[in-house]
Amino acid sequence: MRKCIVCRTPFQPMSMTHKACKPECAQMHVQVEKERKLKRERQEGLAKLKRRADYFKETQAALNKWIREVRDAGKPCISCGHSDHGQKFDAGHYISRGSRPNLALEELNLARQCHWCNVHLSGNQILFRKGLVARIGLDAVEALEADTTPRKYTVEQLQAMKADYLRRIKEAKQA
Numbered sequence: 001m002r003k004c005i006v007c008r009t010p011f012q013p014m015s016m017t018h019k020a021c022k023p024e025c026a027q028m029h030v031q032v033e034k035e036r037k038l039k040r041e042r043q044e045g046l047a048k049l050k051r052r053a054d055y056f057k058e059t060q061a062a063l064n065k066w067i068r069e070v071r072d073a074g075k076p077c078i079s080c081g082h083s084d085h086g087q088k089f090d091a092g093h094y095i096s097r098g099s100r101p102n103l104a105l106e107e108l109n110l111a112r113q114c115h116w117c118n119v120h121l122s123g124n125q126i127l128f129r130k131g132l133v134a135r136i137g138l139d140a141v142e143a144l145e146a147d148t149t150p151r152k153y154t155v156e157q158l159q160a161m162k163a164d165y166l167r168r169i170k171e172a173k174q175a
Contacts (some may be wrong), residue, residue, distance in 0.1 A: 005029050018074035055158040056104075063105060064091035070172040072112035078131035079117040079124035092118040094128050095144065102151045105161065107134060108144055 001010045004021035006028050011021035020026035068091050076083040078092065092113030097104040111132060117124035133141050153161070 006032075006068070027147040034064070052153075052155055052158070055155050055162070056153065059153075059162040060104060062162045062169075063107070063110070066169050067091035067107070067110045068112050070169055071107075073172075075112055077114040077117055078111040078135070079121070079127040080111055081131075082114055088115040089113065090115055090118040092123055092128065094123070094125070094132055094141075096123065100148070102149060103144070103147060105151070105153070106144070108140060111135070143144045 002013045002018075003010055004025050005019040006025035007021065009021055013019075016081055020029050032106070034127075072078075072091075077089070089112050091110045093104070094109050094111070095103050105107045111128070117127075126130070129141065
């Protein structure tokens with residue numbers, strides 16, 4: 001006996017490749033498989049059209065999520081010190097991505113920051129620096145400020161970084 005792949009009712013298969021209990025289930029199974037194949041082909045086609053910048057954005061989003069939800073989860077805003085007070089939290093950059101794109105994916109350059117400080121106060125930089133010094137130390141902040149090393153990530157590096165951050169998020173949620 002085998003269970004139908006569609007309706008999960010037990011049936012006696014006629015051959016090893018027989019997966020459905022009746023013709024209606026077989027047709028439905030064929031349709032589902034066609035849709036899966038089309039979806040897979042569409043995703044592969046879209047992946048071929050992606051530029052390095054698209055992979056960079058995806059990696060930045062995964063890093064930001066990891067900062068907000070795992071590394072700095074439960075910590076107050078690095079700038080104003082407010083904890084969860086009904087506000088949305090962002091992953092704020094101490095040194096902005098526009099001024100130094102080489103530090104956009106640098107973990108020490110990011111911290112959990114309330115949306116108000118990040119967007120409306122343009123990062124609230126003076127208080128951000130004070131909070132960052134308190135968290136990682138003056139030497140690390142000065143090293144970050146002095147860092148002008150160019151970073152040009154390959155698509156493979158960006159994919160690996162994104163996968164690593166998503167893995168860390170998943171592990172934290174399971175723990």
